[in-house]
Amino acid sequence: MVVSAFVQSTRALMAKFGVDAPDIRICGLTLDSREVTTRLAFVAVKGHALDGRDFIPQAISLGAKVILAQTEDKSEHGHLEMRGSSVIISLYDLPDMVSSLAAAFYDYPAQKMSTIAVTGTNGKTSVVQLATQLKSMLGTRSGAIGTLGHGLYEGKETEYTPEPDGTTTPDPIRIQYILAEFVQLDAGQAAFEASSHAIVQGRISQVKTDIAVFTNLSRDHLDYHANMDEYAQAKRQLLKQAGLHTVVLNAQDPESQNWKKFADRKLNIIWTGVNEVDPQITSESHCIATNVRYHAEGCSFTLQSSWGSAEVSIPLFGTFNIYNTLSAVAALLAQGERFDEIIKVIGNVHPVPGRMEIFPFNQSGNVVVDYAHTPDALEKVLTSAKQHTQGDIWCVFGCGGDRDKGKRPLMGQVAELNASHIIITTDNSRSEKPAAIAEEIKQGLTRPEKAVFEADREKAIRYCLSKSKPGDLIVVAGKGHEDYQIIGNNRTDYNEREVIARLQQEYSK
Numbered sequence: 001m002v003v004s005a006f007v008q009s010t011r012a013l014m015a016k017f018g019v020d021a022p023d024i025r026i027c028g029l030t031l032d033s034r035e036v037t038t039r040l041a042f043v044a045v046k047g048h049a050l051d052g053r054d055f056i057p058q059a060i061s062l063g064a065k066v067i068l069a070q071t072e073d074k075s076e077h078g079h080l081e082m083r084g085s086s087v088i089i090s091l092y093d094l095p096d097m098v099s100s101l102a103a104a105f106y107d108y109p110a111q112k113m114s115t116i117a118v119t120g121t122n123g124k125t126s127v128v129q130l131a132t133q134l135k136s137m138l139g140t141r142s143g144a145i146g147t148l149g150h151g152l153y154e155g156k157e158t159e160y161t162p163e164p165d166g167t168t169t170p171d172p173i174r175i176q177y178i179l180a181e182f183v184q185l186d187a188g189q190a191a192f193e194a195s196s197h198a199i200v201q202g203r204i205s206q207v208k209t210d211i212a213v214f215t216n217l218s219r220d221h222l223d224y225h226a227n228m229d230e231y232a233q234a235k236r237q238l239l240k241q242a243g244l245h246t247v248v249l250n251a252q253d254p255e256s257q258n259w260k261k262f263a264d265r266k267l268n269i270i271w272t273g274v275n276e277v278d279p280q281i282t283s284e285s286h287c288i289a290t291n292v293r294y295h296a297e298g299c300s301f302t303l304q305s306s307w308g309s310a311e312v313s314i315p316l317f318g319t320f321n322i323y324n325t326l327s328a329v330a331a332l333l334a335q336g337e338r339f340d341e342i343i344k345v346i347g348n349v350h351p352v353p354g355r356m357e358i359f360p361f362n363q364s365g366n367v368v369v370d371y372a373h374t375p376d377a378l379e380k381v382l383t384s385a386k387q388h389t390q391g392d393i394w395c396v397f398g399c400g401g402d403r404d405k406g407k408r409p410l411m412g413q414v415a416e417l418n419a420s421h422i423i424i425t426t427d428n429s430r431s432e433k434p435a436a437i438a439e440e441i442k443q444g445l446t447r448p449e450k451a452v453f454e455a456d457r458e459k460a461i462r463y464c465l466s467k468s469k470p471g472d473l474i475v476v477a478g479k480g481h482e483d484y485q486i487i488g489n490n491r492t493d494y495n496e497r498e499v500i501a502r503l504q505q506e507y508s509k
């Protein structure tokens with residue numbers, strides 16, 4: 001995205017925080033000394049693994065004129081130190097201030113648009129993309145921020161080409177910068193994924209949020225959060241976002257009741273659900289799908305809501321995509337978009353790249369690419385695939401090295417229960433041996449001898465293409481839209497969607 005530069009005086013910026021600073025013009029802030037240029041101020045904070053203050057000399061050598069440095073001593077707040085021609089400004093509680101600093105630097109961009117924050121273990125990316133697609137089809141230029149990166153939708157004809165950010169929710173400075181870019185490009189809405197890491201680390205604490213969406217909760221990230229309760233609580237902190245007026249909750253996830261319990265009474269709640277919903281929710285604000293049918297082109301259902309009812313068809317696979325669509329629709333209805341206008345465009349939504357994305361093959365089973373890398377997500381993908389075919393399900397997946405080992409046998413168990421054929425492969429094995437990870441996955445299988453191990457992902461897919469028959473579905477899970485594979489310390493290029501598109505060409509000859 002090309003936008004005009006942001007410039008501010010450190011004096012004006014620091015004055016907003018009660019600090020008297022010299023008048024130096026800066027064009028941005030960065031938390032990473034390696035990104036420093038003469039025009040950026042370096043924000044030096046202590047992190048989980050490293051202390052940013054140790055990189056102040058590097059920042060100065062790269063030309064930083066201004067360094068904002070964390071101090072644990074309250075009396076040092078606002079203290080100025082000159083090092084050569086660079087000034088170091090000590091700030092107490094700087095880690096908690098970063099989001100406010102960035103919001104102030106970029107002139108509070110979230111306050112200039114409608115904002116939707118989406119949290120939950122699964123579905124965040126799809127809800128963000130669907131809310132963005134729908135809003136742009138309704139005529140408002142809209143931005144999306146999340147696992148795919150960030151970018152603008154400008155209508156259904158425009159190809160969405162996000163710029164990668166590395167994390168699901170960008171750091172507290174970068175997210176304000178991206179929002180400011182969206183404002184400069186006349187976006188009227190920003191939808192962003194709020195990961196539990198981001199919420200507890202305060203990356204979005206000063207991003208004004210109108211609507212929060214909670215999709216669901218299942219086991220994930222227990223290498224970071226001590227237990228499921230802490231993980232759930234982290235997500236629920238989204239209820240404290242400034243500006244929040246509506247929360248969209250999945251009536252069929254038990255954790256939603258905790259959200260309701262902890263939600264401010266003034267908040268509007270919109271319930272989503274599919275088929276057998278508790279009749280109670282239809283007496284409250286709701287957006288549900290009934291009479292669901294699955295077919296080769298997607299799903300059809302009756303969209304029943306407090307704003308109206310209509311028959312709709314969406315070109316998306318799986319019940320979870322119906323939930324995702326309902327969440328996106330509910331968020332737009334909460335903004336005041338008209339039900340009948342949404343119904344006119346809903347059939348034009350398209351799958352998120354790498355999320356239950358179908359690649360047809362004539363001589364073998366079709367391939368379904370999905371990002372699923374948790375037991376719950378894998379189960380959802382496999383059960384959804386089964387709904388759309390009478391043939392065999394082939395499941396290609398692996399588990400990450402140096403991460404939550406507890407999920408490995410659980411993923412194996414889920415695959416065995418829901419697929420006819422299991423092929424275990426590599427999924428960012430990092431410092432571990434792929435074969436050793438495969439053995440741990442097999443511990444969840446009752447018949448481990450039936451699972452095939454093929455460390456090379458492309459060869460694993462080729463194996464399924466050679467053995468499957470038309471009508472089968474080959475579910476390739478774990479990578480989705482990602483374009484890399486981490487083995488040992490090497491991050492190599494690997495784009496599964498491109499590999500499969502190439503195999504489609506090869507197999508069509």
Ligand SMILES: CC(=O)N[C@H]1[C@@H](OP(=O)(O)OP(=O)(O)OC[C@H]2O[C@@H](n3ccc(=O)[nH]c3=O)[C@H](O)[C@@H]2O)O[C@H](CO)[C@@H](O)[C@@H]1O[C@H](C)C(=O)N[C@@H](C)C(=O)N[C@H](CCC(=O)O)C(=O)O
Nearest residue numbers: 031032033047048049050051052055167168169171195197
């Ligand atoms: C463990 C974790 O969450 N770390 C996040 C945290 O970093 P940190 O402050 O602890 O970093 P650190 O490595 O200790 O370094 C301390 C400071 O020194 C700075 N530094 C470091 C090295 C250097 O050469 N120069 C330098 O200035 C760093 O920029 C940092 O400011 O704060 C940073 C700024 O917000 C995040 O970018 C960073 O995310 C790292 C990259 C990460 O991989 N996080 C993952 C676990 C994550 O956030 N995942 C979630 C969920 C994904 C999902 O749902 O699947 C996400 O939102 O992506």
